[in-house]
Amino acid sequence: MAVPETAKSPDGRAWWTRADLGFRHGQLELSGRVLAELHRAAGGPLHVLSWPRVRAKLAALRGSLEAAGLDARILYAMKANRLEPLLTALALEDGCGIDACSPGEVALARACGFAPEAISVTLCAPSDADLRALLAHAGLWINCDGLGVLERVGRLSPGRAVGLRVNPGIGLGYGDNPALDYAGGRTTKFGVLPEQIETACAIARRHRLAITTLHVHAGCGYLNDQLDRLDQLVAAVLDLGGALEAPLERINIGGGLGVPLTPGDRPLELSAWAAVLAQRLAGRGLRLEVEPGAYLVQDAGVLVLQAVGSDWRGGRRVVYLDGGFNLAPEPAFYGLPCQPVRCRALEPDEPLYTTDVAGNINEALDLWASQQPLPEIRDGESVALLNVGAYGAAMASDHCRRGAFSHWLLTARSAS
Numbered sequence: 001m002a003v004p005e006t007a008k009s010p011d012g013r014a015w016w017t018r019a020d021l022g023f024r025h026g027q028l029e030l031s032g033r034v035l036a037e038l039h040r041a042a043g044g045p046l047h048v049l050s051w052p053r054v055r056a057k058l059a060a061l062r063g064s065l066e067a068a069g070l071d072a073r074i075l076y077a078m079k080a081n082r083l084e085p086l087l088t089a090l091a092l093e094d095g096c097g098i099d100a101c102s103p104g105e106v107a108l109a110r111a112c113g114f115a116p117e118a119i120s121v122t123l124c125a126p127s128d129a130d131l132r133a134l135l136a137h138a139g140l141w142i143n144c145d146g147l148g149v150l151e152r153v154g155r156l157s158p159g160r161a162v163g164l165r166v167n168p169g170i171g172l173g174y175g176d177n178p179a180l181d182y183a184g185g186r187t188t189k190f191g192v193l194p195e196q197i198e199t200a201c202a203i204a205r206r207h208r209l210a211i212t213t214l215h216v217h218a219g220c221g222y223l224n225d226q227l228d229r230l231d232q233l234v235a236a237v238l239d240l241g242g243a244l245e246a247p248l249e250r251i252n253i254g255g256g257l258g259v260p261l262t263p264g265d266r267p268l269e270l271s272a273w274a275a276v277l278a279q280r281l282a283g284r285g286l287r288l289e290v291e292p293g294a295y296l297v298q299d300a301g302v303l304v305l306q307a308v309g310s311d312w313r314g315g316r317r318v319v320y321l322d323g324g325f326n327l328a329p330e331p332a333f334y335g336l337p338c339q340p341v342r343c344r345a346l347e348p349d350e351p352l353y354t355t356d357v358a359g360n361i362n363e364a365l366d367l368w369a370s371q372q373p374l375p376e377i378r379d380g381e382s383v384a385l386l387n388v389g390a391y392g393a394a395m396a397s398d399h400c401r402r403g404a405f406s407h408w409l410l411t412a413r414s415a416s
C-alpha cells in the first residue's frame with residue numbers, strides 16, 4: 001500500500017536534512033562523503049562518525065556557555081562513543097575534558113592524550129580494585145555515586161577533595177521516557193538522596209574528605225520542553241550544597257542534552273539552556289561542569305547496513321538489513337526512535353510504502369523502525385540508520401555472533 005510521506009519540512013526536504021547530511025547528486029552524503037561508497041569500501045556493517053559535526057556541536061556548546069558568562073568546563077562523556085580517533089581529536093580541542101565511568105575508560109582517555117587533570121570520573125558500583133586503579137592517576141577527579149563509594153574512597157585515600165553525585169528526585173529524559181530518567185520519581189541506583197546528605201557529611205568528616213563538587217545526572221535526551229525541570233534540578237542541587245561542610249566550588253550537571261529524533265522534535269536551544277544555568281548560578285562564584293555525550297555525537301553518527309530481503313506481512317512491507325539491534329542497541333533497549341534512510345535519493349513521484357525495518361538477529365525486539373513511509377528498497381542497497389553515533393558502536397555486542405562492523409571517523413572535506 002503506497003502512503004504519503006508525512007515527515008517533510010516546509011521546504012519539502014526530509015526533517016533530518018541539514019547542511020552536512022542530505023542527498024547530493026542522488027546519493028546520501030554525510031560531511032561530503034557518499035555513504036553508499038564508504039559502505040561498499042567497508043564491505044559490511046559500517047558505523048561512521050563525522051568529526052566536523054562533533055566539532056561544530058562542541059563549538060556551539062562552548063559558545064553558548066561563554067555567551068552566558070558562565071565559568072564552565074565541558075567533559076565529553078566517553079561512554080557515548082569511545083572511538084579512539086575521536087578521543088584523540090577531542091584531546092587536541094581547547095578545554096575539552098573527559099567524563100569517564102570506569103578504570104578502563106580512564107586508561108583509554110590517557111592513551112588518547114588526556115592528562116589526569118582533564119578527566120573526571122563518576123563511578124557506578126566500583127570495586128576496591130577499581131578504586132585503587134583510579135587512585136593511581138594523580139590529579140584525576142572522582143565523584144562518588146553513593147555513601148558506600150564515599151566511604152571506600154575515604155578509607156583508601158583520606159584527606160582528599162571529592163565530588164558527590166546526588167539524586168534530588170527530579171528526572172529528565174527524551175519524551176519523558178521513564179527508562180531514560182536517572183533521578184526522577186522511580187528509585188534508581190544513582191546518587192545520594194537528599195535524606196542521606198547528613199550521613200555523607202559524617203563519612204566525609206571521618207575520612208577528612210572535602211566534598212567540594214556536587215554532581216547530578218538526571219537523565220538522557222532532554223529537549224526544550226524540559227528546561228523548566230532543569231532549572232528546578234539545579235535549584236535543588238544548590239539547596240543540597242547548603243548542607244555541606246566544605247565550601248562548594250563546583251556543580252556538575254552531568255549530560256542528558258538531547259538531539260531531535262522525530263519530525264516533531266526541535267533542536268535544543270543552547271542559548272535558552274545556558275540562560276537557565278546562568279540565572280541559577282549568578283553571583284555564587286561556582287564553576288559549572290557539563291558532561292555531554294549524546295549531544296556531541298548522536299547526530300554525527302550513522303550506521304550503514306545492506307538490505308538483504310523483503311517481505312509482505314499484515315499489509316506492511318518488511319525490509320531486512322544485514323545488521324541487528326546489537327550493533328546499535330538504544331532503539332531496542334530504550335524505545336528510542338530510529339530513522340532509516342535509503343542511501344539512494346527518491347525519484348520524482350516515487351511511491352512510499354508503510355514499512356517495518358528489521359535486523360538479522362533472532363530476537364523479537366530486533367526491529368529498527370516500524371510503519372515508516374519508505375520507498376522501495378532493493379536487495380543489496382545501502383540503508384543508513386540516523387542518529388546512532390551515541391551508544392551505538394559503544395554498546396554493540398556480538399549477540400548471535402553477528403557483531404562485526406567497521407567504525408570510521410570522517411574528517412573534514414566540507415564544512416558542516
Ligand SMILES: Cc1ncc(COP(=O)(O)O)c(C=O)c1O
Pocket residue numbers: 077080099122217219220221254255256257291292293294295390
Ligand atoms: C554521569 C553521567 N554523565 C554523563 C552522561 C552522558 O549522558 P548523555 O549521553 O545523555 O549526555 C551519562 C550517561 O549515562 C552519565 O551517567
